[in-house]
Amino acid sequence: MKAKxxxxxxxxxxxxxxxxxxxxVFSSASATSNGKAIDYSAEDVETLVKINVLGKAGLTIKDIGEVQNGECNVDGSAExxxxxxxxxxxxxxxxxxxDKDKYKKMAEAAWNRARYEFSYKEIAKRAIGLDR
Structure with missing residues (x-):
């Protein structure tokens, strides 16, 4: 199977x-090349998928290497x-x-600004007669 x-x-x-x-963490002894693209075996693809899954699960490359070498098991890494x-x-x-009080004050300030801007726009519209 090609990389693409x-x-x-x-x-x-x-x-x-x-x-x-x-x-x-990956090497392929069975991959063949036709001069342009490498053709990976089914075993290579399976290894790549396992490495990718472990990476997506949060394991570092170092951890993945340790799992492959038997220095660390997946259950231990997952735990x-x-x-x-x-x-x-x-x-x-x-x-x-x-920080909840700080966030509460920030939310209140944002709400007050929004109310002020709304009120200011409404007053401006009424003043120039656009509210009709």
Whole structure:
């Protein structure tokens, strides 16, 4: 399968494939080249899809390499990501909660500006007789 076909079917661009090769998480011993485009085997495509899924799940290239080398398992990485995500969400919620008064004041100021602008426009329309 050519890189263009992989991109069309799986959304993995040829640049992404090059990045995976450069990072050392993908190499293909079975790929053949006709001088123009590389033809990847079904096994290569399966590997690319797995790498891409792990990347979309939030694993770094380093993590993906560790999973491939058996240094780290997917379940452990997924749990790590899940816990970090929970911690990040909690921290963000606390930050928003601490700043709630500031956001409330900003919303009130925006509302007051909008009311003022509306009132000003209505007065202007009436003054020049456009409200009829």
């Amino acid at each position: 076909e992989i991109e069309e079917m799986y959304g993995i661009s040829s640049q992404k494939i090059k990045d995976y090769k450069k990072a050392g 790590f990501l899940r816990q970090n995500s929970k911690d990040e969400i909690k921290a963000r919620i606390l930050s928003l909660y601490k």
